[in-house]
Amino acid sequence: MDFEETAVKARAFSYFRAATIDQALDAHARAGDDARFIAGGQSLVPALSLRLQAPRLLIDITHIAELRGIGREGAYLRIGALTRHCEMLTEPLIAEFAPLLHAAAPFVAHPAIRNRGTFGGSVALADPASEFPAMTLALDAEIEIAGASGRRRVRADEFFIDLFETALQPGELITAIYVPLFKADQRFVFDELARRRGDYALVGCGMLATFASDRIDDIRISFFSVGNRPTRAKAAEAALIGFGLDAEHIAAAQAALAGDLAPPENDEVPPAMRLHLARVLLGRLLGRLGEGA
Amino acid sequence: MTAPLTSLDRPNSYIGRSLPRPNAKRLLAGRGRYVSDLRLPRMLYAAFLRSPHAHAKIVSIRTDEARALEGVHLVATGADLAKICTPWTGTLDHFKGMTSAPQLPLPLDRVVWAGQAVVAVVAENRATAEDALELIEVDYEDLPIVVDIDVAREAGGPLVNPGTASNICFRSQIDSGKVDDAFAHAAHVVEEEITFGRHTAVTLEPRAIVADYDPAAGMLTVHHGTQTPYQFQDLYSRHYGIPEARVRVIATDIGGSFGMKLHVYHEDMAVVGLSILLGRPVKYVADRIESFVSDIHARDHRVRARMALDAKGEILAMDVLDLTAIGAFSTYPRTSVVEGNQVIRLIGAPYRFRNYRATLEVIFQNKVQTSQYRAVGHPIACAVTERMVDMAAVKLGLDPFAIRAQNVIPDDAYPQTSPTGYRFEALSHQACLKRLHELMNYEGLRAEQAELRKRGIYRGIGIATFVEITNPSPAFYGVGGARISSQDGAIVSLTPSGEVRCLISVTEQGQGTEAIISQIVADQLGLAQEHVKVITGDTEVTPHGGATWACRGAGIGGETALQAARALKRNILEIAALILQEQPSALDIVDGDVVDAGTRNQRMPIAEIARIAYFRSDTLPPGTQAQLTVSHHFAPQGYPFAFTNGVQGCSLEVDVDTGLIKLLKHFIVEDCGRVINPMLVDEQLRGGIVQGLGAALLEECRYSETGQLVNGSLADYLVPMPMEMPDIVIAHVETPTADTELGAKGVGEAGTAAASACVLNAVNDALAPFGAAVNSIPITPTKVLKALKRF
Numbered sequence A: 001m002d003f004e005e006t007a008v009k010a011r012a013f014s015y016f017r018a019a020t021i022d023q024a025l026d027a028h029a030r031a032g033d034d035a036r037f038i039a040g041g042q043s044l045v046p047a048l049s050l051r052l053q054a055p056r057l058l059i060d061i062t063h064i065a066e067l068r069g070i071g072r073e074g075a076y077l078r079i080g081a082l083t084r085h086c087e088m089l090t091e092p093l094i095a096e097f098a099p100l101l102h103a104a105a106p107f108v109a110h111p112a113i114r115n116r117g118t119f120g121g122s123v124a125l126a127d128p129a130s131e132f133p134a135m136t137l138a139l140d141a142e143i144e145i146a147g148a149s150g151r152r153r154v155r156a157d158e159f160f161i162d163l164f165e166t167a168l169q170p171g172e173l174i175t176a177i178y179v180p181l182f183k184a185d186q187r188f189v190f191d192e193l194a195r196r197r198g199d200y201a202l203v204g205c206g207m208l209a210t211f212a213s214d215r216i217d218d219i220r221i222s223f224f225s226v227g228n229r230p231t232r233a234k235a236a237e238a239a240l241i242g243f244g245l246d247a248e249h250i251a252a253a254q255a256a257l258a259g260d261l262a263p264p265e266n267d268e269v270p271p272a273m274r275l276h277l278a279r280v281l282l283g284r285l286l287g288r289l290g291e292g293a
Numbered sequence B: 001m002t003a004p005l006t007s008l009d010r011p012n013s014y015i016g017r018s019l020p021r022p023n024a025k026r027l028l029a030g031r032g033r034y035v036s037d038l039r040l041p042r043m044l045y046a047a048f049l050r051s052p053h054a055h056a057k058i059v060s061i062r063t064d065e066a067r068a069l070e071g072v073h074l075v076a077t078g079a080d081l082a083k084i085c086t087p088w089t090g091t092l093d094h095f096k097g098m099t100s101a102p103q104l105p106l107p108l109d110r111v112v113w114a115g116q117a118v119v120a121v122v123a124e125n126r127a128t129a130e131d132a133l134e135l136i137e138v139d140y141e142d143l144p145i146v147v148d149i150d151v152a153r154e155a156g157g158p159l160v161n162p163g164t165a166s167n168i169c170f171r172s173q174i175d176s177g178k179v180d181d182a183f184a185h186a187a188h189v190v191e192e193e194i195t196f197g198r199h200t201a202v203t204l205e206p207r208a209i210v211a212d213y214d215p216a217a218g219m220l221t222v223h224h225g226t227q228t229p230y231q232f233q234d235l236y237s238r239h240y241g242i243p244e245a246r247v248r249v250i251a252t253d254i255g256g257s258f259g260m261k262l263h264v265y266h267e268d269m270a271v272v273g274l275s276i277l278l279g280r281p282v283k284y285v286a287d288r289i290e291s292f293v294s295d296i297h298a299r300d301h302r303v304r305a306r307m308a309l310d311a312k313g314e315i316l317a318m319d320v321l322d323l324t325a326i327g328a329f330s331t332y333p334r335t336s337v338v339e340g341n342q343v344i345r346l347i348g349a350p351y352r353f354r355n356y357r358a359t360l361e362v363i364f365q366n367k368v369q370t371s372q373y374r375a376v377g378h379p380i381a382c383a384v385t386e387r388m389v390d391m392a393a394v395k396l397g398l399d400p401f402a403i404r405a406q407n408v409i410p411d412d413a414y415p416q417t418s419p420t421g422y423r424f425e426a427l428s429h430q431a432c433l434k435r436l437h438e439l440m441n442y443e444g445l446r447a448e449q450a451e452l453r454k455r456g457i458y459r460g461i462g463i464a465t466f467v468e469i470t471n472p473s474p475a476f477y478g479v480g481g482a483r484i485s486s487q488d489g490a491i492v493s494l495t496p497s498g499e500v501r502c503l504i505s506v507t508e509q510g511q512g513t514e515a516i517i518s519q520i521v522a523d524q525l526g527l528a529q530e531h532v533k534v535i536t537g538d539t540e541v542t543p544h545g546g547a548t549w550a551c552r553g554a555g556i557g558g559e560t561a562l563q564a565a566r567a568l569k570r571n572i573l574e575i576a577a578l579i580l581q582e583q584p585s586a587l588d589i590v591d592g593d594v595v596d597a598g599t600r601n602q603r604m605p606i607a608e609i610a611r612i613a614y615f616r617s618d619t620l621p622p623g624t625q626a627q628l629t630v631s632h633h634f635a636p637q638g639y640p641f642a643f644t645n646g647v648q649g650c651s652l653e654v655d656v657d658t659g660l661i662k663l664l665k666h667f668i669v670e671d672c673g674r675v676i677n678p679m680l681v682d683e684q685l686r687g688g689i690v691q692g693l694g695a696a697l698l699e700e701c702r703y704s705e706t707g708q709l710v711n712g713s714l715a716d717y718l719v720p721m722p723m724e725m726p727d728i729v730i731a732h733v734e735t736p737t738a739d740t741e742l743g744a745k746g747v748g749e750a751g752t753a754a755a756s757a758c759v760l761n762a763v764n765d766a767l768a769p770f771g772a773a774v775n776s777i778p779i780t781p782t783k784v785l786k787a788l789k790r791f
């Protein structure tokens, strides 16, 4: 045994490196509930070290070629589950066709974590404070899932169910995320309020709007760090659709947020404060959106 | 154009020169020898099962399954260790009437905070030890929990120590004058209650210890990441009944300490006992969560203060009550009341007023202990005083600089005694204020602030004067009965090759102790700095001394080195005089050569003197015994403390819609007496300020109503990071102490002392147009938005 004995504190586990999706699904099925897929490990490894999770088997999915790559497929950009956070910053296809993800990426953790953490892992984990899961909502993205019963695509709107609970069934794998291609009549904005750069936000928000001249034809506004799951602000959206981004309609959207968000009790940030911050952020973002973003 | 020659231009004049730390390269190259990295043959690893309850009776402990696990060598409970370790009590005699319950490595029948270690497991590796912890079953019976300070003070409320009369650990009062009278006749009175959250040190390297008991030799060696090896040598010896000479504590490289690593921790005491029980080396390194729940915390004060002023803005009196909650025990051996004691003694220290009254109440509760951490008490005393002064300035329509200039003790009025009895040799408040005013372009900042306010941008400017306690004499701990030295020792030798070795009792934690000691020795002896090797941190090798705490390394350790080097120089010149047939007074040493004192002509290298003395003593006159090793001890005399002073300023911007605060720039003018290495002094100030800014805005150990620490990870406990830190501009005023030849005072805590006060004042300056104010540290967005009534 040649590891530093003091450093390793996770419970012992077996390790299997899968070469294909089928191998991964198979290994998981055989291990039952006692297995975890590991991608970037940026959430799972801390959980193992803290013994918050102690699976018997880790299935390494990072060598499955099919989970990699970014490419156009019809009206969608297919982003492989293993796409790392840092690639959101550097890949030209992301900047061109999914610029909202490109804009959100610098806010996800720090470079060392972005170098390993994966898009699929972030969406699978569905941390309500995470940037990318919320952005899949704003983008109306579809999550492609491989499981025992084959492949299926689930709209982001149906994917996030509750705290760390998603449409993923035990043993299922996210293979890719499909994002509708960004269009010329669309605008996006993203920002978050955090006490330190790189932290999980107090409140964060991203949105994608389709304009017909100066009026909003369609808009999808998604918040994170506001509740049990990434949350679309549908009432605020409704207050904006069909109108220009003037002070009156921005105020209406801010007011409507009370119906969209129900922030939980928290010892540091009371619900009323989080709602206030969400309104401030929404106002600022809509202002930027109106300026062309 | 060439600058005029200064004393720095003569050869080997290292005092006052910016030089890199000789050990920095080794540490940067990854060659540090931290206790965390240490692996000894046959070494085992300890892990601790911790209490999930803040207060509970231990009904039973079942360990059979854990003991049976393969790879487990020992499972020990409180009872097992109590057989070999005597209890300790964290009180000091000079804090009259203070109490604290006796402590043991692991508890016998009751846990008193959530996270307290209860059972120890020693195994082949840490992971196996952790596996075994999961197999231990402890039955607890809940006891009433004391979390809130007001609940703790309620008569008839729950008690941290059942059977005692109250939760009060210590009370103290100072009353120096006619305070009621002064308030009755004051033209103006300002009053505020200010709270200070708990925070903790968060060292990069957590606490780490390897205890290695050799039963054959009856010898205990402890590799310990501590600032104070001699203190621990004494404690391990006395509590485990091993003669002091058979206890060796080695404290080599250490990844940050800040006062946190000079206290007795239950786990560390336990690890020594585990090694004695097993006769094998046992290692324990706290993980980050363990650090949060078991390292000492600091601060946690609630101070109610009043200040009386006359119509012209002259401060007449202050009246304060400091309530502080310290956890379930007072920390050993330095206690948990020093901080409160310093708070009430430092309040008002920069100012001239004479009428002062203060009450301190130190209270037990079911949380981890608080104790000394960088700038003990100073940030609280400073924030309370400086907030009062700013409130008074607003009330009187005076500028913050003007009211301070009017009230500080004038630079020409020293020596002075503060109303709390502190004796000041010489401070420079006026000079520092004047320098800061220029340094921060105060008028320019005010003009910019006014301009931006018109555009809805709210900037604040804050300043804070401070006084820092350094170079402590035995008045600090010795008089209270603690075996904590305030003297230091040095052994300086000329090697056979003509180089110099200096073994010294002050220790190195990355602040550059070894660098300045080598500068002082080289300067005093007259040789190149790279020819001086400094060795620290091993009780078997280095002489007994205070080591590192309370800003004493340069002031006391430096003076020790200076005098030792001078003594060695005398001895070298004596031998040189014999060889050269001269009077010693006619000779000097420059750059490693003996020279004529008058002409500076080279006579012979000191290496040659060493060669003759060590290998050809037969050529020296009969009766000559060359003494090329000198040992010297120095204890501060004269003033009980060398006080330093300074003033900090800052500029920041408050986002009044989100409550987020952006620090724009920070300034400090500091007077630490003789500056030995300006670069290291500036590093100390910057590091200290950053820790103070963390306290001001980010750092807080938050507890639930049931006494659980709710943010014990680095994701939730926010430490300052580079992106949020402002540029820090530094200037110096130098008022050396006349108590030593060196004239140096301390500087390690000055940055932390006033940074949070500065930010508090600046935030309140920014909020002034709204008639809003914050009175609580850390200043979180929640507090700012609440003050602004935004939600």
Ligand SMILES: Cc1cc2nc3c(=O)[nH]c(=O)nc-3n(C[C@H](O)[C@H](O)[C@H](O)COP(=O)(O)OP(=O)(O)OC[C@H]3O[C@@H](n4cnc5c(N)ncnc54)[C@H](O)[C@@H]3O)c2cc1C
Residues within 6 Å of the ligand: A036, A037, A038, A039, A040, A041, A042, A043, A044, A045, A046, A061, A081, A107, A108, A109, A110, A113, A116, A117, A118, A119, A120, A121, A122, A124, A125, A127, A129, A130, A131, A132, A172, A173, A174, A175, A198, A199, A200, A201
């Ligand atoms: C210090 C720090 C700061 C961070 N800050 C942020 C932040 O500001 N914002 C943010 O969004 N995130 C942050 N993260 C989390 C980071 O983004 C993670 O990388 C991400 O949440 C998970 O991705 P991963 O590839 O590392 O997943 P892993 O840790 O490998 O796995 C996480 C979970 O997802 C499952 N999983 C992974 N891939 C798949 C898949 N393809 N299909 C099905 N299940 C899968 C795993 O089984 C596991 O349960 C931070 C992490 C750290 C350590």
